[in-house]
Amino acid sequence: MTTTLALAARLRELDDAALVSALHHRTYRRTGVSDFFDLADALLDADSLQRALAPLDRTHLAALVALGSGGGPLTADELARRLKVEPATTGTTLEAAEAALADLDGLLLVHPADADADADADASADAPAGRVVVYDAVTTHLATWPASGLPSPAELLGTPPPPALAPVPDTESRFTDRLASERAFEAVTAVSELLAELGREGARRLQKGGLALPAVKRLAEALSVDADIVPVVLSAAERAGLAAVDDGMWLPTEAAAAWSHSPTRDRWRALAAAWLDALPADLRTLLALRSRAAWGDSLREHVAWLYPAAVEEAQRRVDAHTRLAEWLGVTAHQAPSSAGTALVEDGPEAATEIMAAQFPSEVDRVYLQHDLTIVSPGPLAPEVEGRLRGIADLESRALASTFRLSATSVDRALTAGETADGIRDFLSTISLTGLPQPIEYLIADAAERHGRVRVHEAERENMRSAVRSADPTVLRSIQVDQSLSSLRLIPTGDGELGSRYPRDVVFWALSDARYPVVAEDADGREVTLRRQRFAHPRAAQEADRDAELVVRLRQAEDDAEEDTGERWLARQLDAAVKARQTVIVEVAMPGGEVVDYLLEPTGVGGGRLRGRDRAADIERTLPLSSIRGVRPAP
Template sequence: MSNTLSLASRLRAMSDAELARAMNDRGVGTSGIKDFFDLAEAFLDRASIQQALTRLDRQTLAVLAAAGQLADQTGDAPDLARVEALLSSIAGSAPTAQVIAERADQARAMLLLEEDPLTVAPYDGVRQQLRSWPAFGLPGLADLALATPPAALEPVPDVDRRFIDRLGAERAFAATTAITELLVEIERDPARELAKGGVALPDSKRLANAMSVDLESVANLLAVADRAELVARETGSWMITEAGASWLLESSGARWAVLAGAWFGHLPGDIRTLLGERTHAVWGQGLRGYVDWLYPAGGDWMDERITVYTRDAELLGITANQAPTGPGSLLLGDALDDAAAAMAALLPAEVEQVYLQHDLSVVAPGPLTPRVDARLRSIADAESRALASSYRVSTSSVNRAMASGETAESILEFLRSISLTGIPQPLDYLVGEAAARYGLVRVGVVDAPGTEARSYLRSDDEHLLGTIMVDQNLSALGLARLDAGRLESRFSRDVVFWSLSDARYPIAAEDATGEIIALRRQRTARSAAAGAVNPIETLIERLRLGGEPEEGEASQAWLIRQLDVAIKARSALTVSVSMPNGSVIDYQLEPTSVAGGRLRGRDKKSAIERTLPLASIAGLGPAL
């Protein structure tokens, strides 16, 4: 039976979860897949096999190469003992039968071996690909079996550990602070994603300014936030998720734990094991040299993975100067809670008190607790974020606070509760003046049939309405004057409200009775996992709908496709035929054609051609 035929049957028998995992592990796409035979051919494609082999370590490759050589020599699938003997004859020593079995199971899970657990039987394409490696400068069986690993990585000197932990904590604090500003900024105004990938340049500059980082760091920090599902792309823009909004209310240590946990959770199993065994060693070039040895065909793919994960480890303080920090070592040992506690102890202590200045600035002598920071941001604009952060209260920031339900009394009460210097007179005056002007312009819903207008603006200040009318930044709202004190727009109340609020007008929303109501800007996106349609799951569902064979017999379409594959491959089959008396007879046939509801094939034992009705065929199997 051909590899395509046997693998198609194997794929069909797998559970949906197993099939999806295999497709993800092998990177098999969904394009052009109409049935399980197409899927089997995609798995057996030489490019797909080569891609899978690049992801295997040296010992697994040696087991596959040894099994392939034995199969080429004898024509049958070798067992574990024969593979062990061959490797031992080449290298003088070999992995134990248990290790070989584990490596074979790994390759079997990636659909590189036949499913029989008692043998090590690579598919023909795998054998051919490994056999061709030396011609392309890749190691053959002897090189895979004989090569010795490079020297162990250099341990981190004890004298450097305190410095490494301090540097790691500084980087962790900087990263969590920058991502905090990223989320706050895209919650206010989402960042547009280009069709070719990457954030649009104007938005990148805006985010870099808000985060106080260089332009190149925006993409790296956005990727870290995306990995932790704090942001997601929706309708072509990056937006904060509900998880991101909750993250902003966590302590600095808890924020780091989410980012570091996502880094560790997405770490590929092979790299996780590799780094977990080197929690107290300097990575650097020694790590890259070891990775090059361990994954001899990894090439750019493995190098890129190591680069991304080691870069983000430095960014998050998991490592510092290419050596794991104390929290990083705990994390790599799969102890996230202990790592979070260790990092929290290294991060600057959070404070709840600030200095209110006469110039309307607010200075925090340390990182603020999430509760205070979130409330203060609703009243003032953040100007700088570091160990000592600063904010500034303005008329527009007070208007924004009042739009979310604050009053002059609640604002002053909150500021008084956190101030170490009382309420300066200029600040008290600003809040009172802004409160007096708040609601000078009102926006509401137009509830009149037969009109395109969806919202209105009204004010007793005709001059202010005139200013709004000629403001070029608001021209997209299409405002039209109805009378001296009223304008209308075809856009919704919320769109008009937030447009004027961002333009710093004293705008307030009102209901049908004229009462001022609080509006909250809803700009959260579903996480990518929650919102996306999984194409692999869709494909599997479609393949299942193609029909399953009933118990004891093969479906007609499945039967014909198996026979077509066997005919093309000139493979012999065991064809089980149901007889009129209820018995089943097995014929050893090499199928030659299928037409008119009948199968023609050469009988290997009788040396005659037989014609069998498809309706009588109860099943197919490999030739005996």
């Protein structure tokens, strides 16, 4: 029998790192755990076992059933031979059996029988190495599953998987690829717009997760998508490391700038690779097996069979990944595209070669029109679009996007470091229609107005910055502007307006209010300020409760070092009595010889152990002072 006694001894012998790692994978009660027997009890508790067993797939569950079906401990090879003849696990390989046993061992659901056999070398001389046995509590708990509506042990072994589906026909794949490429291009565009909008104004994350409704509406409008698509876009950006939460705000990361200026094919590759990397190992294997067949309902059916104790949770997990796959063009109408098939079979590079061939060609020329609009005849090259966004405002986004120049947009570009000549040269270079006169006038006027308002640092009492202008009318307008009232601007007596706020705060407030403002350093030279914020997420420092528990248990043993052996022996015997478990008791005889008795303990008290000798079939009473050790009977 493999009960609490065996698990407690195993827990005690594990090194701290291995024990903490195992506990990290288990959910168990920590209250009342004062020694390794208490910990073993907690790990073999019905609730703890259910939490450990429910997420397991059918192969792991079938392995536990096979190990607990009698016949003694099994090696990985013996387990593989037993599983491969069962309908649910037909064809199980030695490698699969070894992997399953390693996982189950890490979860403390199976016991290495060799550890017990080492103490009884004669009994194990002819036994193969690497034998494993399941804990009795696990077998008992699996037997109760039918009462909870879960599969019985026999059903875990005897229910075959759903039939495999036929591949998607070639005639359908052409339509699938066309739709998938459209979605992939739209996905890249949506993530680009998301990052641009987050860079302009971050989005507040709620404490419970998700975005506040105003942020969702703002982002949906900026991306030209339905509100329920915004979380999908944000998820894709987060997985690719392009957006993150910093101080409760969703912001672009520093990697977002390089991504936004990369070709469309490279941007899609980054998104697709992030999706693939985020797939759990089991789901990646499952999708690879169905890389040429429709996913959809058939995939959900297979997942329900594969995870019989956590059907809804497993299906939700699959749905989250497949929904993003549909949006990225990995699938279309739940059928893998050619690029999607290549992605799960051969990786992102192979998938990108296929997908990029279906993307529309990028252009680096636009139409400049007299009404101050700029129209691109196709998707713009990233380097052109990036600079154009700094000069003009995006009005509509599609394969042919429209931008609009305005005095505000040109002034914003000048504030960011552009020059009037630089703007003219850039627009002339990318224009298919020359530089219309209204645009020239707009640039010249904006350049002439730019810098009429200047902000510099001030070193006066209760004043950290000052605003000046050669035009007194402009200063008076700023002073009475209600949108700037929070700056507390007051005349200084020398033709300036002083503020107790820093220069940068005053500068951006004036810029947002559309004043032609520039910032100056202490020597009066113009400086370019950047408001772009990047996310620098910090990992939350949480206490490792499992590590703390292990330290506490070790410390308790150290504090009671002198009587640790006696206490451990007493706890072993108590556990054997409660479980009615047959054990081997090592007893020191008066002559110095140590004799092993095969006993079923019936009670401990008065310094003596009472139990039935299974070999001699008599009752024995042994003094505890003579007992040198206790181990589970094989």
